[in-house]
Amino acid sequence: SQQGEEDPQALSIQEGENATMNCSYKTSINNLQWYRQNSGRGLVHLILIRSNEREKHSGRLRVTLDTSKKSSSLLITASRAADTASYFCATAQYDSWGKFQFGAGTQVVVTP
């Protein structure tokens, strides 16, 4: 079973708009990571947030983590056509180190 579940499955927005996607998980985690995958390519790491952190920023990306709700969100501000990709969350658990678990992803399409 998948630990991380992204929501929504798909998102279509226009350039300049913000894109928000959510990730929920089931068991306690050590950290949660967000990745981007462009069509036909491997995953690229975007940002890592540790379990004792609540918010992190990287450029136009903002990630929040609520461990009480077992959820995280990724916000992309001022979207660009180049942000068109699938976005995945991945969790690392304390008791099963090495076994990252990925969600099914959110497919984001940004139209000019």
Next chain:
Amino acid sequence: NAGVTQTPKFRVLKTGQSMTLLCAQDMNHEYMYWYRQDPGMGLRLIHYSVGEGTTAKGEVPDGYNVSRLKKQNFLLGLESAAPSQTSVYFCASHRLGMNQPQHFGDGTRLSIL
């Protein structure tokens, strides 16, 4: 640096054939992983390695074997390919430590007829 390189990029096999997928990383990473990606299911962990000479099972290990004889290489073997193993296979690696990002290769697209 090339990062994580997967060989081959594409392959078509017949049911029952065997093959080996190669993953090579030039970042001196301790941890290496093999995942498969199927439509709508995200990535599922097949096997992983926490160092040279060590391997461990992931979520979906059946039908696959792995070896890590050299630190920089992680091989994934299919002994008798089945149509259910048609997928895109990704290799990833990361440095020692609990809070390290994974670096991915660009995948191997494998079709089993």
